[in-house]
Amino acid sequence: MKEIFTALITPFNQDQSIDYPGLFRLLDKLIHEGNKSFVLCGTTGETSTLKLEERRVLAERILDKYPHIRVIIGICSNCTAEVIRHIQMYKDNQAIYAFLVIVPYYIKPNQEGIYRHFDMIGASTDKKIMIYNIPSRCGVGITPSTVIRLATKHQNIIGMKQCGPLDDIKIIKKALPHFKVYLGDDHLLLEGLQYHIDGLISVTSHIDYPLIERIMQKRKQYDDAHLKILSQFLFKEPNPAPVKYILSEMGYIQNILRSPLTSITPQLQQELESLIENYQKK
Known part of the structure; x- marks a missing residue:
């Protein structure tokens, strides 16, 4: 079956510290359902609000408690030198599978700038690197030709998370099977x-991992209407x-x-009532 990674949230306490008991309750649920792969410190994990020490400790505590899971660590800086420094912070943790590095946001470099960014990162480490392409958040995307150029040069640039055009996947997979x-x-x-695709990095799997797994296994016969509805609700307001x-x-x-994110509106809370009831009954 294709791989399913849950882009894991980071739960917080009232004092804004990380809520590890809540995090472990959630991980126990997901692992019980069959989920064994996770992205930590990604967009869904509110990584831009986490201090570097919090990110390092978060990864260590999860991998100490769950040594058999597969973990990708998100790296969200738009500064090349900072990305390299962040990856080096984890250098002694051999249990990390790969690092998911976002295309530089806000700065909006051209393709040569994006190439040099990932070229320097790939050359700085022997750790596995994955490219995170999400033009809607970054203001710029990486093209298939730049991806192919990077992966051809660097054996440790092994993959990507694609939130851009699906047609780009066909071009990349044809050149780099x-x-x-x-x-x-x-x-x-x-x-x-x-x-x-080789798999999915998912938010909806927090709520219904078995649904994602069934679609992966029976894709030719499966109706994905419920997944589309669930996903729509989860992105009606900022993830x-x-x-x-x-x-x-x-x-x-x-x-x-953590600020600047806020809880959902009363209107969306009302819209979610029946969905939550259905899952509470399971």
Whole structure:
């Protein structure tokens, strides 16, 4: 079966510290359901609000408690030197599978600038690097030709998370059959499988991992209407506010985010009532 990574939230306490008991309750649930692969410190994990020491300790505590899971660490800086420094911070942790490095946001470099960014990162470490392409957040995307150029030069640039055009996947996989391309849009899972993605980095799997797994296994016969509806609800307001609210109502975590994110509106809370009821009955 294709791989499913949950882009894990970071639960917080009232004092804004990381809520490790809540995090472990959630991980126990997901692992029990069959989920063995996770992205830590990604967008859904509110990584831009986490201090470097918090990120390092978070990874260590999770891997100490769950040594058999596969973990990718998100690296969200738009400064090349900072990305390299962040990766080096984890150099002694051999249990980390790879680092997911975002295309430089806000600065909006051209393709040569993006190439040099990842070229320097790839050359700085023997750790596995994955490219995170999400033009809607970054203001710029990486093109297939730049991806192919990088992966051809650096054996440790092994894959990417694609939240851009699906047609780019076809071009990349044709040129680089062994290069891992993970879809980052839950609602496009069935479409992505037709483009031969290697897996999904998912938010909806927090709520319904078995649904994602069934679609992966039975894609030719499966109707993905419920997945599309669930995904739509989870992204009606800024991620991860909706998924955190649902998980708090289900008793796994507290409904707390770090500024500038805020909890979902009363209107969305009302819209989610029947969905939450259905999952509480399972």
